[in-house]
Amino acid sequence: MHPQRRARIQPDMDFGTRLEWFRNECAAAGLPCTHQREVLYRALVEATDHPSPEMLYERVKRKIPSISLGTVYRNIKIFLDHGLIGEVSLHHGSLRLEANNEPHHHLVCRQCRKVFDLPASGVHAIRLRRALPEGFQVERFVVEAHGLCQECAAPKKRRSN
Amino acid sequence: MHPQRRARIQPDMDFGTRLEWFRNECAAAGLPCTHQREVLYRALVEATDHPSPEMLYERVKRKIPSISLGTVYRNIKIFLDHGLIGEVSLHHGSLRLEANNEPHHHLVCRQCRKVFDLPASGVHAIRLRRALPEGFQVERFVVEAHGLCQECAAPKKRRSN
DNA sequence: GACAAGATAGTAATTATTCTCATCTAATAA
DNA sequence: TTATTAGATGAGAATAATTACTATCTTGTC
Structure with missing residues (x-):
């Protein structure tokens, strides 16, 4: 149930193709594909600025003025879970x-979002292969291993998910 | 004014040595070294679980029952700034x-905490040099370049800091 | 088209963080 | 030491971020 393990969306896909993918994913997950969800997903696909829930709410409201912030939060969580x-x-x-x-x-x-330390000596040094976008001055690299x-x-008692 | 650029604390330093370092840093920064700040700093040094402000508040309250949550937040921000x-x-x-x-x-x-994408192809692959702590299953590595x-x-108009 | 599961809007409630301000204290000089 | 004062503290109000609740409405299926 993670992006790594499923068919990957290509960045050059047009929105129609992505929407089709989205609908399939919803169907596969047993999620009704509501108008709100489609519009929210579209806003996410079109965003390039890593928006917050609030920002998405503002954008989606232009299409569906009656949408509620709760719906945005609820569906974001569902999208993330799936x-x-x-x-x-990872937001703590x-x-x-x-x-x-x-x-x-x-x-x-x-x-559980618990954090463990990993000595820098245990991680291979990071090197950039290409120039960074427009004048960004890197001070240091932070590596997070997620898992x-x-x-x-261990004791997956089949409760969540 | 960043950890990388100053004398580094060694993990095996005893607390007395760290406290001395802390006091010097405060003096250098023109910060009064209050009892609350010392106790808060000590709680941070002794913590191994990456605590939240609220968690720190609970711990520090055992030493200074009258301390207020606002003081904890205020000083955390100051410690971070320095x-x-x-x-x-980075918390968004x-x-x-x-x-x-x-x-x-x-x-x-x-x-400003703005986020820019960096294609994975532009970053050297990461390899672990040693085993991870106790059964942690890594699913993927996330690299953040901070700067x-x-x-x-560019236009540092000498306002903050 | 009718049904059932699940979604939505609106609102209240929580949690996280910042702000305000009337005291209080650390650092400095006498 | 004591007086001075810039800056810190505690208490509580205010704001921001997120979740919960519930009566009604849709989607997907038959």
């Missing part, structure tokens, strides 16, 4: 802090 | 979404 869309770095709901000043990276569990922690991976 | 602590993946304040299903990474501006976008880097 791997139809992705989130920019709140700021997460550390005093560890040593260069290191993180393992993040996609289920399942032991706890979440 | 590079005394770090945050686990809200969920940020994308429909782009292609393997890719992100450039994130540490100032300053063109806009934030």
